Amino acid sequence: MRNNQFAIRPTDFETQVKELKEIKFLNKTNEDEISTSKLLKSFLKLSYPEIKSDQAFAHRLHSLQATESSDAFDYLDNNEKVSVLAFYNISLQLLQFNPDVDFNFADPLSAMEKIQLKIADHKSDYFDHDEIISAWYWLLATHTKNGQAFIDRLATQGYFVPFYKDTTKQLLFNGKTLPVFDPHKLIREVVYVESSQDTDHDGKLDLLKAEIIRPAQTENGLKVPVLYTATPYLQGTNDETGLEMTHNVNVPLRHKEPNDTKYEDIEYQTPDEDLPQKRQINGHATEAEEGFIKDLCYSLNDYFLARGFAVVYASGIGTSDSDGMRTTGGPEETTSTTAIIEWLAGNRVAFTNRVDNIEIKAWWSNKSIGMTGRSYLGTLATAAATTGVDGLKTIVTEAAISSWYDYYRDGGLVIAAGGFPGEDADVLAEETFSRRLNPGDFYRVKEDWDQKLMEINHDEDRDTGDYNKFWDARNYHKNFKNVKADVLMVHGLNDWNVKPRNVERLWNGIKNNNIVQKAILHQGQHIYINNFRSIDYTDMINLWLTHELLDVDNQAEKIIPDVVIQDNVKPETWNTFDNWSDPENERKIFNLAPDKLTDKPSDTTVSFKDSLPDDQYWDYSKDNDQWQVDLLKDDGPLNDNRLVFKTDKLEDDLTLDGIPKLDLTVSSNQDLGMLSFQLVDYGKAKRLNVSPSVLTPNGIDETFDWRKDDLREFELGKVTDSKMITKGHINLQNRQNPYKTDELTPDKFIDLSVELQPNFYHLLEGHQLGLIIYATDFGMTVRGNQALKYSFKLNNAKLSIPLHKLN
C-alpha cells in the first residue's frame, strides 16, 4: 500500500487554526485547553459523530491502542502530554490501518514513511500545544487506507450532517470544498435551451433538453458553479439497432486510385445557412415544470453535489426530448454543446417546456462552468473549449478524442477503436440517436433520420479510409488556438479505444495558449480513475475546480503537478514531471537487422506473408484477444505472418517518452498494402493489469448517506513474457499524408515513415525492446485474408525512440 497525495495544500498555522474553527474541531469547549492529551481527546470525541454518550466514547478509546501496552483511554487519562508515537499509533487506527499488517505500535513512523503519509512537524518526541493542533489538521487532510481523506471519511460518518441547516455557502478545508450540502435536498429540474441551429430542418431552432441538479441553498440566493457533462449516452442508447449497423470487417483491403488531393480540397468550411427565427418569448418563469430522476452518470459529479456545485447534464441534438440529428462529433454537436454553456452563462434563452415559450434563466448559476466526463463526454468538452465560449473556465477531459480521424481512422486506413471492430461514425450516430427511444417522436422523424444515416455512411468513406472533409469537420486541432479554458486531461496509457495520440495532440496543441494545462496519465484502459486507492484524484479535482470555478486562491495551479504519470513497473506509484512527449526529446535510433534492433545497419531483405489458413483466420476473427496473445509469442502460430526485431537485453533502463517513429523501405506483391506495428517489452515480469481490481465494492462514499463507488486499484497480474507498449498503422498508398493517395506498384520498394501512437513507458534493464511488423490487425483493421506479401530492405530501416529527459 502506497499513498500518493498531490492535493495537500501547504498551510500556515494561523490558517490551520482558522479552518479548524470553521469546521468546529476547535470550538468553545476546547479552544482554551492547554493539556495536549485533553485536546487530543476532544478531537477524538468529535471523530465519532455517531457516539452520543461519554461511556460509549470511552469504549471507543478503550478499543484503540496508544502504545504497545496502553490503550488510548488509559494513555490519555494518565498522561498530560501526547507522544508523537502515541499520536500516530492512534491516528493510524483512525486511518483504518491494521497493526497486524501495516504497522507496529513500537514504530508507527517508519510505516507512515513507507506508506507515504504526512508526519507533522515536532520539535521533540512529544507534540506541544500548537504542534498537536497542526498534527490534527494534517491528519484530517491525510488519506485513510481506503483512499479518502480522513475529513471525508468523517463526512461519510455524518460529521457534517449537523452543518446542513446552517449552510449558506461552500465551506473549505485545506483549499477544497466540504460536503456541507444535504444531498437529499437537491433540486432537480429540466429546461429546454434554444440553440442557434436547425439540424433536423423542421423550420424551428433545435430545442435541447438540459437536466439540472442544484443545492437547495440556491433558492436562498446562493450562486453556484456548474459542472456540466455533455453526454449523448445518458438519455439511453440504441444498442440493438446500432449493433445491426455494425460494418463487416472481414472484407479485403482495396487498391485506391492515386490522386493529387491537397488540404484545401478537403478543408471543411462552415456553410452559410439561413436559420429559422428565434422563438418569441411569451413570459418568464423562475421555476421549472419538470423534474427528473435518472442522474447517475459519474460519481465524481455526485461528490461535488454535496459540496455546493450544481451539475448539469445535456445529451444534445438527436437525443431523447431534444430536437435535431446526431452527427458523431460534427460542428453541429459542438454548437449544441456550447448552447448549454451559453445559457448557464446568461447568454442564451431556455424555456420551461417545448411549447409555451416561457423563458427560464439559470439565475442560480455563478456563471463559472467546468466540464467533466470521459470518452465522448470528454470529447464534447474538448470541442466546446475549442470555441472559446464565454463562461467555460476549465475542462477536465478523461480519455477524450481530439480528432475523430484519430478515433476511427489512421494513416489512410479504417482503424477501429480497440474492442469495437466495425463500429464507425454512422454506427455511433445510430447508437446515440435516443429520439428513437420516444417512439411517438421517432415516428415523425424516421425518414429524415434514415436519410441522415445514409449521408454519414457516405461521408465517412470506409472505402478509402482517407482524411476528407467529413473528418476535417471533426478535427478539433484546427481550433486549438481558441482554447482559453484551463485544461486538465486524463488518459490511459493502455487505452486502445481512444488511442493516446488523442491526448498527446491536445497536450502539445495548446502549449502556446497561455492557459494552465495539466495531464494525468494512468496505466489503465478506457476508464475513470476517481475511485482509486493510491492517488488522490478526487482531491486534486476538488482543489482544481475550487480554484477554477469558485475563484479561490488555493494554489491549485502550483500544487497540482503539471504531469503525473503512473509508473508501469511499481504498483501504486505515481511520478511527477514538467512535461511529456516533448518534441525536443532526445531520440535513440535503432537499425533493423534480421530479428534484431541493433546499432549496425543490415543489407538483408526480409519478408512475410499476411494470409492465414481458413481455420486460423476464423478463430482469430472471433477471438481478437487470442490473436494478440499469439502475435507476441515467440515461435507461435503467427511466426510466418510477422517480422520481429528485438534489442539485446538492455544494459540500462530505458524510458520511452513521446512518439516513436519508423523509417522503412517496403514493397507489396500487389498494388495495395497496409502495415501494422507494435512496440513490445520482452522480459519475464509481473505487470500491472490494465483493468483495475475492485478492492471493496461500494467502498467509497461520496458523503454521508449518499452515492457510493467501488474502491479500485491496478494490481500486478501473473508473470508474463511480454507486453505491447504501443502500436501504429499505415496504408502504403498514404505515405505522404492521410488525404493524398499515392500509387503502389507491385514488388516495387517505396520509402515510408510512420509515427506510432505516443506513450510513456519504462523498460527495465535486462528486458528487450521489440518491434513487430505485421499487416492485418484482427482487432482494428479490415481482415481480408489476402495473398499479400510484404518485403523490406533493411539497409535504411530505422526505429527512433524518444527518450525521457532526466529531471
Next chain:
Amino acid sequence: MRNNQFAIRPTDFETQVKELKEIKFLNKTNEDEISTSKLLKSFLKLSYPEIKSDQAFAHRLHSLQATESSDAFDYLDNNEKVSVLAFYNISLQLLQFNPDVDFNFADPLSAMEKIQLKIADHKSDYFDHDEIISAWYWLLATHTKNGQAFIDRLATQGYFVPFYKDTTKQLLFNGKTLPVFDPHKLIREVVYVESSQDTDHDGKLDLLKAEIIRPAQTENGLKVPVLYTATPYLQGTNDETGLEMTHNVNVPLRHKEPNDTKYEDIEYQTPDEDLPQKRQINGHATEAEEGFIKDLCYSLNDYFLARGFAVVYASGIGTSDSDGMRTTGGPEETTSTTAIIEWLAGNRVAFTNRVDNIEIKAWWSNKSIGMTGRSYLGTLATAAATTGVDGLKTIVTEAAISSWYDYYRDGGLVIAAGGFPGEDADVLAEETFSRRLNPGDFYRVKEDWDQKLMEINHDEDRDTGDYNKFWDARNYHKNFKNVKADVLMVHGLNDWNVKPRNVERLWNGIKNNNIVQKAILHQGQHIYINNFRSIDYTDMINLWLTHELLDVDNQAEKIIPDVVIQDNVKPETWNTFDNWSDPENERKIFNLAPDKLTDKPSDTTVSFKDSLPDDQYWDYSKDNDQWQVDLLKDDGPLNDNRLVFKTDKLEDDLTLDGIPKLDLTVSSNQDLGMLSFQLVDYGKAKRLNVSPSVLTPNGIDETFDWRKDDLREFELGKVTDSKMITKGHINLQNRQNPYKTDELTPDKFIDLSVELQPNFYHLLEGHQLGLIIYATDFGMTVRGNQALKYSFKLNNAKLSIPLHKLN
C-alpha cells in the same frame, strides 16, 4: 427476455379498486370518470411524478406511440374508447420494452405472451370501464424489462415521496408492502444484548452488539417487524491473519488406525457450566447512546427498510465491540444468535452501553422476526431456527450450511469448500474474530484467543477427517425437529462452496415439522439472486415476509410454489414443482463396464493410478480450474489418472432429481485410499454461465433516492463439450460411516457405497451421462501425489440415478 413472476396475487375487482384508491391512482379527480381514454390519461399523468405541468405531460404523451400511426396524445384525445392493442402498446413502452427489439405496434399481445407478461381480461377489442381499471392494476404488478414491478419502478421515480409525510403504517399493494417510508429518516442505533453465556471466561456474561435500523414512524408508536441478519463478517474480517493460518493441502493422505467408534462415543452433549450472574439493571432508557453508519450488507434488507420493516445486524461472540470468542458454528454461536431474537421478542435484556447497565427494550418491535442472509449468515439463521426460539417466524436461508461437517469434510476426508483449499474451522474463526480490529480490546484477550484457536485446530482434527464431537456439535440436523419457523431456502445447484447436500438435508429434514417450507434452486454458484431480471425473487420475499411478519393473509403460502428450480438448459426459465429430491423417486440403475454406463454387467477389472509427474502436479496445485478442465477432457493429460464411464447418446431426456448413489468393489495398492467422483453431462451445447452477468450496473433502485443494485442474469456461454453435474468423495477407510474407521488391506477388494451430492439436472436427448472416478481432487482434497493405484471389479459396480417424477 422471459419474465417469470410467481408473486402476483389473484385479486378480485373490488379489492383492486380499494387498493388503487389507497395508492391514489383512483382519486377524487378520476373516480367518476366514465371515458376509458380519459381514465387512462389520468393514470398516465400519475405515472410521471416528475412532471408538473400539462404541457410537459403532453410532451410525454406525444413521445409514446399508441398505434402504428398515432401517438398516445392524439390517440387519447381522439378516442373515447381505448383498444386493448393501444393500451398494451403504451404499456409496453412504460415497461421499458423497445419496439425496435421486443415487440411491434401491430401486435403487442403476441410479444407479451412470449415474454410472459400478464394480459388483463377483456370481453372485446376495447377495454370497458372496469376492465381498464383492472388492466391498470395488473400493469402496476407487472415487471418492466429491467426486472422490477411497474409500481416499484414508479416508486424509484418518486411516486411515493408525497406519501412519506402521512405514512403511519405499512401500505400494501397486491399483497406486498410498498416503499412509503422515507429511507433518509431511518433511525440507527446500537444496543448491547446480554447473553446467557461467558465464552471468553472473563467472569461476565457476554455482551453482544446489535445494530438496529428502524423507520422514523416507530417513534410515533408503530410496531414493526424485524429482519435480522446474523453476520460475523459485517464488523470486519482478518483476511491477512486468516490467510496466514490457511493449511497446507499438499500433504499425503494417511493411513488411519481402525476403530470401533460408535455414535454415542462422539455425540456432543451440552456441558454443565456455572454461569456468571446477570448484570444488575441500574435504570431504563428508550433511546440509544450510539448510532452507526456501516449498514450496507444485503440490498434485499435495504429494500425492506423503505417498506416499514426494521433491520437488525449482529455479528455475535468474538466480533468487534462484542464479548466472547468465535467458534465457527458451535452451539455457543447459536446461543449468541438467538440472544438477539430473544431481545427483539421481549425476552432478554439489552443495555445502552457496556458499563452503566441501563436497560433498553426493543419497544418498537412487533415481535415478529425473520432472518435473512447467505452462506454463514444463512447458516446462523438455520442454527437459530433449530432452537425453536420464540419470535422467530421465518428464516430465508440462502446457500446455508446445515452441518459444518458437510462444509469442511465428507466421508472421512478433509474436503475443502470449492475455491478455498486449506481453509478450515480454525481459519474461519480467525477471519471472523473482529475483536482483533479493536487493538485496545484485542490486546487484553490475545492469549486467550491464541489458546482458543489451538483448541479448535485440535478438535477439528484434520489428521483423520472423521466426524467427531466437534462436528457433531456443529450438525444442525440433530435439532431439525425443533424448527417451528417457516423456511424459505435458496441454493445454487452449482454451489461448490456450500455444497447442495446442505440444502437437501434441510429440505428433507424438516418435512414432518408441520411448517411451510419452500425451496428456490438456481443455476448459480454461491450468490444472492435478489437482483435478477428473469425472476421476481424480491417480490416473492416481499409477499412471504408480509405474510409471515405482518400476519397478512396474502396467500403467500399458496401462491409461492413449493419448489422453484431454474432450468439448466433454457435461459430465463424457472420451473415449479411440488417437491425435489424425494427419497421415493424412482431410480435408473446403470452398470459400469469399461468406458461405459450400460445395462449389462461386466466382469472386467479396471484400474488407475493417482500420481502425476511433478510439473503437472505443481501446475494443477496452482491452477485448480485447469485441472478441472483437463479432468473432463477426452484423451487429455489426466487420461491415466481417472476412469470414465459414459452412457450411449441418450434417446430421451433424463432429469436427475436427488441423490445419485454408487456401489463399487475397489482395492487400493496401499493401506489407505480415497475416491472422488463426478457425474458429467457430455454433449456440445451452449450452457448457462455459473456466474451471472451484470446487465446494468446499478440498474435496480430499492426505491426513490436510495440504494441501488446491479441488474444481473445468467447468460449462455460459449459452446462447451461437457459440464460437471455433481460430485462426491469418500475415504476407503470410512465405508460404514464418517466416524468409524475400517481396516484397508493393500490390494484387497472391498465393497463401497457412496452418496454423491444431490442435484437437479436436465440432461438432453443426444447427450451422454458420464461418471468419472478419480482420487485426488485438486480443488478439495489433500494432494499427496502418492504412488496409489486403485482397482475396480466391475461385476457389481452400479450407478443409481434418482429420476424426476413427471408431474
